[in-house]
Amino acid sequence: MGTVRVRWKRDQSYYARDAWRGTWELDGGVMAQQASHHLDLLQWFMGPVTHVQCRTATRLLGIEVEDTAAALFTFESGALGVFEATTATRPRDLEASLSLLGERGSIVLGGNAVNRVEHWEFDPELPEDEHIRTGASQDIPNVYGHGHVDYLADVVRSILENRPGLVEGDEGRKNVQILAALYESAARGGTPLRPRGVRILKARIGMPSEHDAR
Numbered sequence: 001m002g003t004v005r006v007r008w009k010r011d012q013s014y015y016a017r018d019a020w021r022g023t024w025e026l027d028g029g030v031m032a033q034q035a036s037h038h039l040d041l042l043q044w045f046m047g048p049v050t051h052v053q054c055r056t057a058t059r060l061l062g063i064e065v066e067d068t069a070a071a072l073f074t075f076e077s078g079a080l081g082v083f084e085a086t087t088a089t090r091p092r093d094l095e096a097s098l099s100l101l102g103e104r105g106s107i108v109l110g111g112n113a114v115n116r117v118e119h120w121e122f123d124p125e126l127p128e129d130e131h132i133r134t135g136a137s138q139d140i141p142n143v144y145g146h147g148h149v150d151y152l153a154d155v156v157r158s159i160l161e162n163r164p165g166l167v168e169g170d171e172g173r174k175n176v177q178i179l180a181a182l183y184e185s186a187a188r189g190g191t192p193l194r195p196r197g198v199r200i201l202k203a204r205i206g207m208p209s210e211h212d213a214r
Contacts, residue, residue, distance in 0.1 A: 001101045002046040002073075003082040006035040007094035008112075008143065010087035015063050022063030029056065029065030032179055035085035037147075038114065040175045041098050042083060048076040049178055053192045054185040060088040071182055083182075093143055113143040 020026035027033055043049055051074040056066035067088045073081030097110040105122030116137040140146050158165035181195040
């Protein structure tokens with residue numbers, strides 16, 4: 001099982017700063033705007049998605065789009081996924097976390113921005129596991145944009161060196177396809193839907209090396 005939780009606070013003043021925020025045409029809700037990166041983590045680790053089932057709501061904010069969403073995933077491997085995202089957490093940001101549970105181990109990456117290793121345990125253990133548990137966490141002042149600089153620097157280097165970047169267009173397309181299926185499922189009242197053309201890397205925690213495409 002893989003689980004993502006994004007429990008952040010965005011108040012009305014955040015959306016009032018610019019006319020495009022909180023609109024269908026130019027922004028999108030919590031799934032497309034704040035939690036799309038965490039959705040990307042989930043599908044990158046857990047593998048190809050066969051079905052999604054989603055419900056959304058707008059509870060505390062005066063915006064066109066959703067401030068709260070919950071979804072279930074079925075992966076090609078047979079694993080299940082849970083996706084929870086909201087900007088209606090009060091009075092402040094609570095967490096952005098990723099949990100991965102497999103037959104040979106479990107991981108919980110937590111903190112406000114998936115920045116802390118809260119649990120990392122495998123059977124068998126590897127020598128580097130202890131280093132990851134003690135040295136891979138990061139302290140950050142807030143949740144805004146701390147990966148953007150590294151990513152943009154790689155884009156520049158890939159252009160200057162004429163090489164592929166860390167993340168190419170095909171990877172981004174996978175996430176967009178899943179997001180589109182989530183929104184369509186929500187629009188249909190939670191109907192299970194199948195994203196098309198999604199192929200992701202496997203996790204270390206016991207996922208099969210070859211997925212049975214059914």
